[in-house]
Amino acid sequence: MKKVQFYVMADNHYFSKKLWVNGPPIEGRSHTDQVLLKESPEINEAFFKLIENDTETDTVVIIGDLINCGERLCHDEFTDRLRRLQEKGKRVLVLTATHDYNGCGEDENEFVATGYGEKDTYRVQCTKRCELDEIYRPFGRDNADSRYEMSYSINVDGYRFILLNDDGNGHTDCGLDDKGNEWLENELIKAKQNGEPVLLFTHHPVITPYPVYEAVAPTEMYGRHPILKEMLMKHDAKVVFTGHTHMHTIRKITDGNKELFDIGSTSVVSAYGKIRKVTLENGFADITTVDLPEKIDGIPGGSKQIADSCFGGYYRRLIDTALEDYDAFIKLGHGLIPADKAKKYRLVIKPALKVFSSVNMSFAGKIGKKFSGLQNAECKEHKNEKLIDVIFVIVDRLFQGDAPYTPDTYEHKVIRGALLKGDKIMKTLGISLSKYVNGIDSLWTLAEPFVHNTRTGCDREIKIKITDEVTYEKD
Ligand SMILES: [Fe+2]
Ligand SMILES: [Fe+2]
Known part of the structure; x- marks a missing residue:
């Protein structure tokens, strides 16, 4: 062959x-x-x-x-x-x-x-x-x-x-x-x-x-x-x-x-x-x-322009625009958020997005410290990293493959710790996730493959042996 x-x-x-x-x-x-x-x-x-x-x-x-x-x-x-x-x-x-x-x-x-x-x-x-x-x-x-x-x-x-x-x-x-x-x-x-x-x-x-x-x-x-x-x-x-x-x-x-x-x-x-x-x-x-x-x-702008205009790029721009120029946000959100609702809830949407955008990974790290084993000093090192940036990296990778944060990274530890804490709280309150998501009983189990690649380790390439019994012609 x-x-x-x-x-x-x-x-x-x-x-x-x-x-x-x-x-x-x-x-x-x-x-x-x-x-x-x-x-x-x-x-x-x-x-x-x-x-x-x-x-x-x-x-x-x-x-x-x-x-x-x-x-x-x-x-x-x-x-x-x-x-x-x-x-x-x-x-x-x-x-x-x-x-x-x-x-x-x-x-x-x-x-x-x-x-x-x-x-x-x-x-x-x-x-x-x-x-x-x-x-x-x-x-x-x-x-x-x-x-x-x-x-x-x-x-x-x-x-x-x-x-x-x-x-x-x-x-x-x-x-x-x-x-x-x-x-x-x-x-x-x-x-x-x-x-x-x-x-x-x-x-x-x-x-x-x-x-x-x-x-x-x-x-x-x-x-x-x-x-x-x-x-x-x-x-x-x-x-x-x-x-x-x-x-x-x-x-x-x-x-x-x-x-x-x-x-x-x-x-x-x-x-x-x-x-x-x-x-x-x-x-x-x-x-x-x-x-x-x-x-x-x-x-x-070639592929760069495409990446900027993509799904994740649009949502990112939408949030940034809401904080800088709310009227421009209403225009940009056309098709997603009805203009009358965006106007009506201006005093809720804008402050909520402001708080969400300002949460840093140092603060996020402290939430699940008991479960992640992170120390205060390590959390402090990440005070300039924003949670929102981490979330958008994950969203972007959702479509292009290879979830971004391996278990040795700070981001992985933060998310794992926070979600394991979430699991504990749900258990205490008697809330069962599997009632809503068939067969999955843990927030961390649900989220883990989005944080790092738990599949084959690489979504871009793989070499698979498909047969033993073939004689190949040399080119
Ligand atoms: Fe399709
Ligand atoms: Fe399809």
Whole structure:
């Protein structure tokens, strides 16, 4: 077998420039979302160019939420770009997901194909779920060896790529039904017989990125994922690539003998757009991260400007603005905080934000001292570090991966101490967290993976042995 390289893109959320003009409607939508809708054509294009110019890599797998919310025009423009990639010799394999259609009846999802005018939003031509097969068949399914509904299995230079469609409506389980699982198991058995190492792709997470995610949003997981996990481990499939959460994470489960990895990729157009590059060689899958290029055509400040305008950047700016210029805060908060409420509660919001912004990590450290073991002298050293800055670092890392504070850091000790104290108080008051968050009974257990990486230790890259029994050709 020869060396094979491919890219994985998740959650492109492409939105046509023809569907918005500057004004409060698009601003209100953009502010409250980590998806950068307005800049999505430029960001997608920057990545497509990067893929196009990589002469070593001829395959790209795109795993759903291709566009904003089912707008037909967005599909037209997006598929035009995919066709141009194909013309440049790239193999393009696509899955669709919930954002790619506008449901009705059984398929009801909550998305409405919308344009954004100067003052109001308006309806635009939408896409039904049943139309997606025809639109995206040229990107994978036409050349597949086997299909089950919109899922398909395809040989990529000796490897077996299996793409599982799970474009559920967000209210109920998605993923394969019983017949689909029979099809999948058959594909896994055939692949083993033919000596084809297997890689899987689907939209929703198969292994939860954070325990709290599955506890509060079970239908945002791949439907019936316990069945899938068991089947993949039984047939020695090691890796599944997923998206949907917009969180860049690598997680692992093991039954003590076999391991399964879920490689989650952040959205191409989220706060810090990233894609995955994978090299298959000598029995290993070497999985890395490719960041958004610094220079982006059409965006003068490039990736830096994108990072500043992102979700975390916006909330940070909002708080700072509230303290400096409350009227500007009301304007900036459009779409998030109704102007009448912001005006009415001015005397509560502004002082509350002022107090919150002024809490330093020295003070925070003293709260849970008994549980963290921190000494006063160590706490004092952090009097110039603000709690709010620590919180925003954690929020930023939530999407780009690799939670920031390892157990040896002061910040980790402070948060752990404070939350263990919180656990003790809740126990004394007889409050059970698991009543609200299924299966989690401690604030610290809930928060720990957000503070430091308790998954595989690194969300950016990993090298996984996927097969023992392959003879590789030298280049
Ligand atoms: Fe998405
Ligand atoms: Fe999604």
